[in-house]
Amino acid sequence: MSRSGLSFRRVFLPALLLGASFAAQAEAPLPRSAGTPYAPRTLPDRIVLTPGADPSREMAVAFRTDLLQGTAEAEIGPAVDGPTLGEKAVRLTGTSRRIESSNGPALYHQLRFTGLTPDTAYAYRVKGSAGWSEWLQFHTAAQEPRPFRFMYLGDIQNGILTYASRVIRQGFHANGGIALVLHAGDLVAQRDDLDHDDEWGEWNQAGGYNYAIVPQVPATGNHEYVDVPAAEGKESRALGPYWPVQFALPGNGAAGVKATTYFIDYQGVRFIVLDGTSAIDLGTMAAQTRWLDETLASSKARWNVVLFHQPVFTCARPNDTAQIKAAWKPVFDARKVDLVLQGHDHCYSRLTNEAGSAAGIAARAGGAVQGPVYLVSVTGSKMYGLNDRAATQPDKVAEATELYQIVDVAGDRLKFRTFTASGKLYDGFDLERRADGNHLVETDEPTIARRTCTGNVGPDGGACVARSK
Numbered sequence: 180m181s182r183s184g185l186s187f188r189r190v191f192l193p194a195l196l197l198g199a200s201f202a203a204q205a206e207a208p209l210p211r212s213a214g215t216p217y218a219p220r221t222l223p224d225r226i227v228l229t230p231g232a233d234p235s236r237e238m239a240v241a242f243r244t245d246l247l248q249g250t251a252e253a254e255i256g257p258a259v260d261g262p263t264l265g266e267k268a269v270r271l272t273g274t275s276r277r278i279e280s281s282n283g284p285a286l287y288h289q290l291r292f293t294g295l296t297p298d299t300a301y302a303y304r305v306k307g308s309a310g311w312s313e314w315l316q317f318h319t320a321a322q323e324p325r326p327f328r329f330m331y332l333g334d335i336q337n338g339i340l341t342y343a344s345r346v347i348r349q350g351f352h353a354n355g356g357i358a359l360v361l362h363a364g365d366l367v368a369q370r371d372d373l374d375h376d377d378e379w380g381e382w383n384q385a386g387g388y389n390y391a392i393v394p395q396v397p398a399t400g401n402h403e404y405v406d407v408p409a410a411e412g413k414e415s416r417a418l419g420p421y422w423p424v425q426f427a428l429p430g431n432g433a434a435g436v437k438a439t440t441y442f443i444d445y446q447g448v449r450f451i452v453l454d455g456t457s458a459i460d461l462g463t464m465a466a467q468t469r470w471l472d473e474t475l476a477s478s479k480a481r482w483n484v485v486l487f488h489q490p491v492f493t494c495a496r497p498n499d500t501a502q503i504k505a506a507w508k509p510v511f512d513a514r515k516v517d518l519v520l521q522g523h524d525h526c527y528s529r530l531t532n533e534a535g536s537a538a539g540i541a542a543r544a545g546g547a548v549q550g551p552v553y554l555v556s557v558t559g560s561k562m563y564g565l566n567d568r569a570a571t572q573p574d575k576v577a578e579a580t581e582l583y584q585i586v587d588v589a590g591d592r593l594k595f596r597t598f599t600a601s602g603k604l605y606d607g608f609d610l611e612r613r614a615d616g617n618h619l620v621e622t623d624e625p626t627i628a629r630r631t632c633t634g635n636v637g638p639d640g641g642a643c644v645a646r647s648k
């Protein structure tokens with residue numbers, strides 16, 4: 180995002196709301212979601228399930244209530260098949276933290292479900308002062324490698340409820356059995372587009388109950404950070420107040436960056452989540468790089484997937500993300516990372532060879548092993564135009580197109596498919612693990628034509644909504 184043209188007051192103000200009066204905001208109200216539907220209530224909402232570091236044994240939940248529910252309470256038990264879930268459920272308590280917002284004061288509650296049995300269905304519910312949520316069912320991971328499916332989403336950020344919700348819901352609707360959802364950062368905008376509490380309300384409404392039954396694996400983007408004053412009239416960045424309360428994450432990441440970096444092992448895949456904004460702007464690059472290398476070195480997983488926001492190879496900007504490329508790409512290469520999942524550029528790119536798509540095709544024809552595959556994708560409505568290199572460097576690109584990705588992992592095959600908002604197959608490849616390493620095989624399923632703007636005309640025949648970055 181460009182930092183120019185931002186209203187500092189509006190950007191900075193929400194950071195102050197935690198534990199402070201929000202009366203000042205009444206002086207200049209931000210645009211609000213239609214009907215202002217997001218006030219905290221006597222029943223829980225914004226319920227988000229997250230995995231423990233070992234999701235075969237641990238899950239966690241975060242949710243919101245009004246102030247009347249002063250303690251974090253949940254019940255969890257075996258997911259029996261009759262309407263008797265409460266009989267064997269146990270009552271748990273957790274921690275609560277107050278947030279002030281334009282929608283009124285709220286409490287965010289978090290609980291961790293530990294000591295779970297692998298490969299087992301559980302049902303849980305969370306409490307508000309007026310009563311319980313519905314029972315929400317999840318399934319723990321198996322301890323050993325086993326086939327599963329995950330969804331990967333790029334920036335939701337803009338048009339969260341208006342536009343991005345359709346994409347998320349289509350992803351769930353058309354693809355049963357999604358075990359995890361990966362978010363590559365910029366879940367919301369947290370600038371001056373909307374009230375920040377409304378944005379998180381929209382984000383939760385967009386995913387709805389799916390966020391409460393499928394563990395979410397979020398990475399921070401630059402928009403999860405808000406600007407704060409620094410010395411000599413300059414600005415620095417601080418993690419926005421919603422991230423730590425909305426996501427009960429494992430906290431097993433890099434030193435000094437534990438709120439936003441972590442890893443989980445899920446049925447033969449190690450997912451490693453990095454924080455590009457902290458690395459670039461807050462001096463944690465060295466700590467994250469060291470931790471990344473250690474976490475890949477210690478991985479016993481068959482597949483290693485890395486998730487973060489600012490892409491190594493950009494499809495929209497003039498230049499790649501230099502610091503991240505210099506620090507992390509050598510680690511990805513040396514440690515043989517399989518997938519690098521990113522956002523930030525508001526376009527689509529699948530890149531398999533830095534020297535370009537033609538070089539990649541030629542290398543594959545000669546039997547070359549495939550290195551890390553770099554993906555950039557976007558879910559919400561903000562779109563950037565493709566840069567010049569996008570014509571030749573990535574294997575596949577899209578412009579002005581909302582997308583979701585479905586990845587199926589089964590043994591020595593990882594199947595990656597990219598779908599448009601309406602569910603059309605846009606891109607697909609498999610990684611096959613052979614004795615010498617990964618081999619990339621293009622899908623033989625029919626994909627729709629390349630989607631880019633032509634002049635001012637967009638890929639759907641109307642206006643091109645992608646603006647140059």
Ligand SMILES: [Fe+2]
Nearest residue numbers: 334336365523
């Ligand atoms: Fe973004």
